Amino acid sequence: MAKQNIVVVGAGYAGVSATKFLAKKLKKNSDVQITLIDRHSYHTMMTELHEIAGGRVEPHAVQYDLQHLFSRQKNVNLVTDTVIGIDKENKVVNTKNGQYPFDHVILGMGGEPNDFGTPGVKENGFTLWSFEDALKIREHIEATVAKAAIEPDPEVRKAMLTFVVCGSGFTGIEMIGELIDWKDRLAKDNKLDPSEFTLMVVEAVPTILNMLTRNDAAKAERYLAQKNVTLLVNSPIVEVAPDHIKLKDGSDVPTHTLIWTAGVKATSDAADFGLESARGQRLVANEYMQAKGYEDKNIYVIGDLVYYEEFPNTPTPQIVQAAEQTGHTAAANIVSSIKGGEKHKFKGNYQGFMVSIGSKWGVASLFDKIHLSGFLAIIMKHIVNLKYFFDIRSGYYMFQYLMHEFFHIKDDRNVARGHSSRYGNVLWSVPLRVFYGLVWLVESGKKIIGDGEVFKPSTWFGDGSWFKGDSVFPWTWEYNVTDAASGASEAAGAADAATAASGAADAAASGAGDAVAQTAHFGLSYAYGEEPMVVIEKSPNWFTKVMQFIMPNNDVAMFFQKFMVFFEIALALALIAGLFTWLSSATTIVLVITFCMSGMFYWVNIWFIFAAFALMNGSGRAVGLDRWVIPWLQRTLGKWWYGTAKSLYGQK
Structure with missing residues (x-):
């Protein structure tokens, strides 16, 4: 039998889940080779980017090296490259540095922010959709607060210490939650009073957190009010300038920091693939996650990139659960095509939604029956994140997650309010x-x-x-x-x-x-x-x-x-x-x-x-051999088990 080449484009939630599924189900098929291509050598935990942007954890806390994730999957070849096109007739994926023939291809490049053409967003605003975005926001906030601390003009100073988040979805509310926690530290380090900071959420529609029930969303509103967050609803932003934003009603909000989380669209990288697209540039697929019009070419679309209407005029939501499930559906159908068996139709199973507002408080709705808020909601979010590492079979990163979220934490910014932090003197x-x-x-x-x-x-x-x-x-x-x-x-x-x-x-x-x-x-x-x-x-x-x-x-x-x-x-x-x-x-x-x-x-x-x-x-x-032995073991065993981490994979 001729060798079967499966190419997965994108190492996001959908791409990693699909690749893990394929590697497991086809590990005994020596005539199958799986290639995972991504522009980065790591997988980013997108749902935790706000923690980087808000200064809670160190940048590497949301980066998971692909070789660590797939070190034991010998049938997976990792490639660090950017896909620039797909030759559908000859069944070849073209990248900046090479070509990869395929018998089956899965497109999971994800999405990107949608500014809806609002003037000034690209030039003067900040988005939160990548690791680079999160670092840029973090560095900007630290620099802006430092400048504000020595700014003599009170009006300019007030604008510099006003931080505005556009969009009240999960990303926006979680971002403002991090700023709630972070502002005390920023104030202390720069000899400011926390009361000088102004935090604001601007939303174009009348309600916030529309994935939650109105009762759960109301709990979040009350918490934001307790933390002195200004919430402006029915207030579309029509222009973003370097030192202010303009609202539809004609009013201005002086600010040097506008974080745009108002919308998501499919990545522009897929715009030239010649595949049928729909709202938000998402690529249309059938119930088997096959690209519409190219079912015979074995082209699959998953994650934020796919447009499949589960119900009339209701496409799959651009959330982690949908990304993983679309990835599994596409992978299962490829396995069925290779090994024989029936096709699998996509059926969404969304077990709930959770939003954290800072490190200690959140809201969760599970199975449409269980509603949690505060401490319990944050615990549930951690459990869900730990389950994700179990699903992708990464005990190493499960352990690292626990370290970053519970033990390697500063300023009491975790659900245990700092009591579990190991930043103490063990001498x-x-x-x-x-x-x-x-x-x-x-x-x-x-x-x-x-x-x-x-x-x-x-x-x-x-x-x-x-x-x-x-x-x-x-x-x-x-x-x-x-x-x-x-x-x-x-x-x-x-x-x-x-x-x-x-x-x-x-x-x-x-x-x-x-x-x-x-x-x-x-x-x-x-x-x-x-x-x-x-x-x-x-x-x-x-x-x-x-x-x-x-x-x-x-x-x-x-x-x-x-x-x-x-x-x-x-x-x-x-x-x-x-x-x-x-x-x-x-x-x-x-x-x-x-x-x-x-x-x-x-x-x-x-x-x-x-x-x-x-x-x-x-x-x-402290005054013990563990100071040298444990780091040495971690380096040695890590290299033996995972190999040497690289910035580029698949380069000859």
Whole structure:
């Protein structure tokens, strides 16, 4: 069979989703080659561009390298180039630097801002539709505020500190939300009063956020009012000048910053492809996402570029959900064409809409039944974004998203209001880390020394150690432990607990059956003369069965017992040295929980768990080996798994 060439143009939401689907479904077809062409070497998370423009996260937070996304898909060839045309008869995609023959082609170049011919938008306004746009807005705002801070003319100063967003769709409202959060930082850095800033949304129609219900949109309006955002509806902009905008009613709004988010149209790159177009220059497709009039040429159109009427006069919306679903439809039909099977008709399934107004507040409508606002809406948006990374099978960027949104954040600009930020000095946790490691080292040492002498190694590994006698675990078989505390004496890991329990064990060994039993006392610190209380008196039956399955006899149990001693020593040394501190601390938590479930851990030592959590804050990067080892591992493993990132792909 002749080799089948599939070309996907555009690495947006639609193009990435389609390519991922094709790569998975056709990975066993060695005669199929998939080529993904984009003008950039990265995929941009367009829905988060406002976070870059509004100074919340660093620029690279929304850039996802294509080689990282497709490193394991060997049937995908990445090309960094600009498509300039399609030879439909000869079935060739032409780029600035080459030609790519195709048996099937998917066009997903996306859209671009639509200024509706408004004078001055291109020259004096800012759009928010690309990574470059977001950076341009960010840099302009920072520079404009800095200039305003030293501007003596109060009228000019007021205009410079007036920021106007045109359009009250999701992009516009999310952009103004970022400015709400950012203005305090901008004011502080430039010695200004936040009250000097004016934030404004200008909308041509009577309502805002028209994808939401009116009740949800009203919640957003009230929140904007609380944040002193001026909302002008029924106010079309007819002209944009460098220092003001002119409204249809003849009034002017002095401003040096107009961010235009009022409309979207298909990318102008596709205008010369010779395919039928409709409103907003979008290319017309049938229910299989095939370009109208060229169904026999296997040309598919997806994402913001496609015009397919799901209902009369209602084309697919230009949103992420529609982009992914049109991409899947086109890809599924290509798979059916190659492998055989029925065609798949497009059927939109829009599960809801969400809009964030800043980092801490939002509005969400899910399944037309669930309506959320505030904190819960933002949480839901994060969940949806994380699901996207799961859908495209990128655990790496899922982790990076969590870092950027929750941990590598400044000025409390996240849903946790900064409480999860790791921008704190971890130097002061070093003494706790070293002390915690020493505790584990001392207690594991006791299990080696037993009844021997510390400075006489020849007496180690004898009586009282974990290396002689029967297993100390309470579920062992040939050795009946009648008192859980006696086993705990050697596993608890604290000197006071060991002393109390060993006393009980000595009494039992001497046959003092009539010895006065001392009642265990609950306490979070040891009191002299009191026997500490174990966290769980008796191991739960289900846990005992699991342990007996893992350790079916005493010999296996003894092996685990001896191994555990050396494992604890390794953990202790890692903590002291600050090596793999996060993993080491997490492991100690698991061990303590296991000891608790075994009836072998005391309340007085429950602080082990909380100390371990405290050390998971990156404490090994201060006066510890993690400062060098972790970055080295990230570089080495990243290069091994993903290869070396490049600015251009597919160049010979």
